[in-house]
Amino acid sequence: MTKAQLGHRFGDAVVRLLDPHGRPLADHDVVVEQRAHAFSFGNIGFDFVALANGETVPQANGETVPQANGETVPQANGETEAAARLADLWFDVFNTATLPFYWAGFEPRRGRPDTARLHRAAQWFTDHGSRVKGHPLVWHTLTPDWLRDLPAGEVEAAVRARIRREVAGFADVIGAWDAINEAVIMPVFSNEPHRNAITRLAGERGRVAMVRLAFEEARATDPRATLLLNDFDMSEAYESLIEAVLEAGIEVDALGLQSHMHQGYWGEERTLAVLERFARFGLPIHMSETTLVSGDLMPPHIEDLNDYQLPSWPTTPDGEQRQADEIVRHYRTLLAHPAVEAVTYWGLTDDGAWLGAPCGLVRTDGTPKPAYEALRDLVKGEWWLPPTRLRTDGAGRVEVRGFLGDYELRWAGHTAPFVLDAPEAEITVTQSAR
Known part of the structure; x- marks a missing residue:
C-alpha cells in the first residue's frame, strides 16, 4: 500500500x-522504536475476564466460576495456562479491548451488579497497556428479567441509573462506550411473546429520545468519555436516525458500524461505499464488530444471522486461507479511509464464538490461523517501526x-x-x- x-x-x-x-x-548513535499505535486495533476481551480475576479451580471438584455474560463454566488450572497463552496472542496484535456489559449478565439480580469483576478485568487490560471500551450501556437484547414488568417510568429511571452507575464506576479504566446499541430495530424488536422492557420503552418514547437518554446521561457522568452510536443496520434507516439525532442536538463522538460477514466478505467496493455513506456526517467511524469466517459461509437467503445456528460449524483449510486473504484486504481498505479510526474484530478464538461460527483468528486448540498471522504481519510488521539505528x-x-x-x-x-x-x-x- x-x-x-x-x-x-x-x-x-x-x-x-x-x-x-x-x-x-x-x-x-540512537535507536528509535515504536511502542504503540495511535489507531485502535481492537478485539473483544470477554475471554479474559476470568483470567484477570484469578479465577482458577481444579476441574475435578465440579465447581464453577461466574462469567461476565452471566453463565457459569468450570475453569481448571490447565485452562488458565491456555488463557494466558491466548492473552499473549491478543496483546501481540491488539491494543483496545471491548468488555461485556450486557445487562442481563451484568446484573441478573437487581442491585447486585458484577462491577468488581469487570473493573478488575478493565484494570488488567489497562495495566497491559490496552485501552478499554464498554459494550453496551443501552440495548434491548439481553435485558434482565426483573426489568420486564416494571412500568415505563420505572424502566426509564432504572436505565438512567444503570448508565450513571457504570460510567461513573468505570471512569478510571474505560474511556469509550457503545452508549446505545442497535437503536434502529430497538422499538420493533421481537423474538418473544412479550416485548422486553427496553423495546417497550423505545416504542413509547421513540428512537431519538432513547439515544438522547443514553448519550446525555453518559455525557453528564463522564464528559471525557468517547460515546458511540452503534448499529448493524447499514441501510438508509440508520442514516436517517443519525440525521435525526444530530438535528436534535445530541452530541455523538463516533459512529459504530458492525460488519459480521458470516455470509461472505463485503469486498472493497461495498466496504468503501458504506464508509462514504456514513463519512458524510463528519464523525469518526469505528468498525465496531467485524468478523470473517474460515469455514463454510452462511447461505445468502438468511436474513437474520441469529436464525442460522448449526450443531457444528468447523473451520476448514480452504476457509482459513480465504479468511487470511480477506482480513488483509479488509483492514487495508479500512485504514486507507481517513474517517476510520478504530476496528474491533469480534473474537480472538473460535471457542465460544458468536453463533458458533469459525470466525476467530485462533482455532479451538489455541493455534493461530493464517488470518492471525496475516493481521499481525500488518499491525506489527508493515505498519510498525522496529528498533531502527540512526545517527x-x-x-x-x-x-x-x-x-x-x-x-x-x-x-x-x-x-x-x-x-x-x-x-x-x-x-x-x-x-x-x-
Whole structure:
C-alpha cells in the first residue's frame, strides 16, 4: 500500500536531541522504536475476564466460576495456562479491548451488579497497556428479567441509573462506550411473546429520545468519555436516525458500524461505499464488530444471522486461507479511509464464538490461523517501526517516519518517549541530568 493511500496514518518528524544544558547532541548513535499505535486495533476481551480475576479451580471438584455474560463454566488450572497463552496472542496484535456489559449478565439480580469483576478485568487490560471500551450501556437484547414488568417510568429511571452507575464506576479504566446499541430495530424488536422492557420503552418514547437518554446521561457522568452510536443496520434507516439525532442536538463522538460477514466478505467496493455513506456526517467511524469466517459461509437467503445456528460449524483449510486473504484486504481498505479510526474484530478464538461460527483468528486448540498471522504481519510488521539505528547530524537531529503512535528514543543508556501525532512535526527530546 502506497504512502498516498496511507499517508494520513503516517508521521514524518524531525527529532532533535539535546543535552541537559540545551545543547545539540551531535553525531550520536540512537535507536528509535515504536511502542504503540495511535489507531485502535481492537478485539473483544470477554475471554479474559476470568483470567484477570484469578479465577482458577481444579476441574475435578465440579465447581464453577461466574462469567461476565452471566453463565457459569468450570475453569481448571490447565485452562488458565491456555488463557494466558491466548492473552499473549491478543496483546501481540491488539491494543483496545471491548468488555461485556450486557445487562442481563451484568446484573441478573437487581442491585447486585458484577462491577468488581469487570473493573478488575478493565484494570488488567489497562495495566497491559490496552485501552478499554464498554459494550453496551443501552440495548434491548439481553435485558434482565426483573426489568420486564416494571412500568415505563420505572424502566426509564432504572436505565438512567444503570448508565450513571457504570460510567461513573468505570471512569478510571474505560474511556469509550457503545452508549446505545442497535437503536434502529430497538422499538420493533421481537423474538418473544412479550416485548422486553427496553423495546417497550423505545416504542413509547421513540428512537431519538432513547439515544438522547443514553448519550446525555453518559455525557453528564463522564464528559471525557468517547460515546458511540452503534448499529448493524447499514441501510438508509440508520442514516436517517443519525440525521435525526444530530438535528436534535445530541452530541455523538463516533459512529459504530458492525460488519459480521458470516455470509461472505463485503469486498472493497461495498466496504468503501458504506464508509462514504456514513463519512458524510463528519464523525469518526469505528468498525465496531467485524468478523470473517474460515469455514463454510452462511447461505445468502438468511436474513437474520441469529436464525442460522448449526450443531457444528468447523473451520476448514480452504476457509482459513480465504479468511487470511480477506482480513488483509479488509483492514487495508479500512485504514486507507481517513474517517476510520478504530476496528474491533469480534473474537480472538473460535471457542465460544458468536453463533458458533469459525470466525476467530485462533482455532479451538489455541493455534493461530493464517488470518492471525496475516493481521499481525500488518499491525506489527508493515505498519510498525522496529528498533531502527540512526545517527544524529551536526544539529542533533534525526528524521523519523512511522505509523502514528508512541515511540521511544534510546542513546548512551538514556531513554525518552515521544509521540508521532501529526503528518509532519518537529520534536525536541532533552536528555535528563543524572
